[in-house]
Amino acid sequence: MGLATGWRRIVTMVSVTVVVAVTAVTAYRVLAPAEVSTAARGDYPDPAASEAGVVGRLPVAPLLVDGRLRVYAAQRQVYADGPADGRHRSTPYWSYRRWPAQVSGVVADGTRVVGRWSDGKLVALEARTGRVAWRADGPTPAGGWTARRTGAGAVWSPPGLFLARAADGRAVLVVSGPHRIAGFGLADGRQLWSAEVDGDCRTDVGTTEAGQFAVVDRCADAAAVEFRDLTTGVLVTRWQPPGRTAGWTAIPVGCATHRVECGGLRVTGSADDGGEGWLVGTGAPVPAPTLDPAGTELDGQRAIRAADGAVTGRAVRTGEELWRRTDLGSVRIVAVQPGRAHLLTETNDLITLDTGTGVERSRFPLDVGSDGVGWAPGSVYAGDGYLALERLREPVAPDADDQRYFLTAEPVLLAVT
Template sequence: MVLLLLATLLVGWRILKPAEVLATSDEPYPLLVVSAPGVLGRINLAPLIIEDRLRVYAAKHQIRADEPVYGNSVYTTRWSLRRWPEQLSGVVASGATVISRWSDGELVAVDGRTGKIVWRQESLAAPDYAGHRTGAATVWDPPGLRIAAGAVVVAEGQTLAGYDLSTGAERWRTTVAAGCTDGFTTIGGVYVCATGAYDVTTGQAVPNWPVGPFTAVGCSVANSGCAGFRDAAGRGWSTASSSPRRTFTLDRPDSTVADGLVVSTANGAVTAYREDGTALWSRPGEGRVLGGVPGRVLVFTADHHLVGLATADGHELFRFRLAYKKEDDLWDLGGLMVSDHYLAIERRRKDGPDDPESPIYYYNTDTVLLVGL
């Protein structure tokens, strides 16, 4: 009996003891493949798309990658990092560098091509995994984790810290007002939250910033690299530099920035504007602008079609139904990621419960739609 008890304890210790397992890859980096516009497939996890070559997924205790980007299934793991009992709090990427934040506050950067660790850094305490079934919240909107201008910005409570993206070295740390955790970064290199704005290179407060709270527009994944915002008064601003520039066409609550243009969907038309506020082009039809990629503005229509409009003149480049084979359209948009050549959409059941843990919250089991652009 004593020997059985000891054996049980030993097995339990081996299973539950703290451990980190890293699996790397020596395979060649996948070639860039550009798919024709259309629905490619559906999978059950939300991918963070790396340079249009790899997909990275989040789980409670693990980050892992697979390929190809255009695959209609989740494939054999290319590389992975598992940390037990720590939980994966968030993931961001710049180029091929993938940075993960863990519940013990550790930042771990890996080379997305191989999975090998590039650097690791102790940082601020982090919240537990909140990605639910698909991991979308962890890879597409990680709490308190942003990137901009070669920096990784981490927010926790009333502390904001910036780390060098290439080395992990801490650049700065500062105390901020309450309510500054859920911010965004701009293409001009500023971290913006409801209570202030901070230069991501120095951590210094940016003077004469408009008054928040703010609505960010034209953002890439992880609320980073946003091209503009609206302030508390609803006034629009562009963020190409560290000092925001007043942009009246962004005053419209339905407007955003896509491929460098201010685009509005008011009055039953999609309209793009020049910097002086005059219309560059306009096309009839209601829809929601999902973003822009080089040469194209992406519009999601009420009848669940994706339309690609040429940035230069608005002419229609493609139009197709967002459905895999014979699926219906009884779903609403959840999270999404737009890369240069691919789009991933998390679909939520239309009129479903507002609870990601509900078995009928998501549209179906393979609820993430993969789309070629």
């Protein structure tokens, strides 16, 4: 009797041990940090050659890369498909996942795609293959995935992630976090510089065409815009807008993409304050009154504005009118990319003008299938001759869930302009 009881206890103990071990192994496999890289297996897509018009309707926001791929972000994944002008999202050309980290933002330059993750890790992928090119430890972001369903907030306006060309031509990635900012060489991921900061009293502005990184610093008694050299992190200029004491902000204008390689900025205080426009270079900003009115955009040395029934292009330094269009009706500028200004009419037609001459490059309704044009524009991205735009259900309800907020399950339109 006693022997049988002893054996039962031993068997029970062994069984419990086995169950615990299996549970531990299963939990480790599920919860342990993991990286899954699925490289490209097919041929690199050919360059797109579509005529002007709407070419795609997508559920997620694309980042155009090398004129051949579309890169997307999800909560724990960066992936790509092609060709760039594909009508729908297709099977991933390559994919990269991490667990349990979340995607914070994604940027691309040439064929290099860099993802920033919630644990501070930077992972660069080669667009042609999807293989990891380098990894680096960057400043930890304030949060992980903050974008809505389309992922536009991660790929079109990635928080704390900025690209630019340094004065020597090198591509540099600036990464900003609540406690540290750092610069990395895009080619190899080598850290170029790092600086401890107080993120509670600093606001990122962006990178400039002159190879600097700008922030509004309110940590001292008098707020100022600080400009740091991209390759060294050295503070080059600390500039205080004349006549401004408190409550002002600096908005970048004339950027190649969101807050990247910007040619100017507008200093403004309130909604009723149009602000003052400034051109940025290697020294202190230079006044540019042509950029003062809210909504004025900058492309190189040209200021583009839509107001009072006219669209005008002016020389930004002198204010001289270069061209004027009064035949477009009521329009607003939704995006500018080098050489192109994109205007949206009241009926959601997209008109693209040459910023140098005002000549119309294309015009077509932003419509596809039976969706119609009864929607409001959300986030917009323009680059490489493309424009992508989120369509929102009217009336726009920013606090609603995604099903109510977006027009359809495929709210993003992709157009060739």
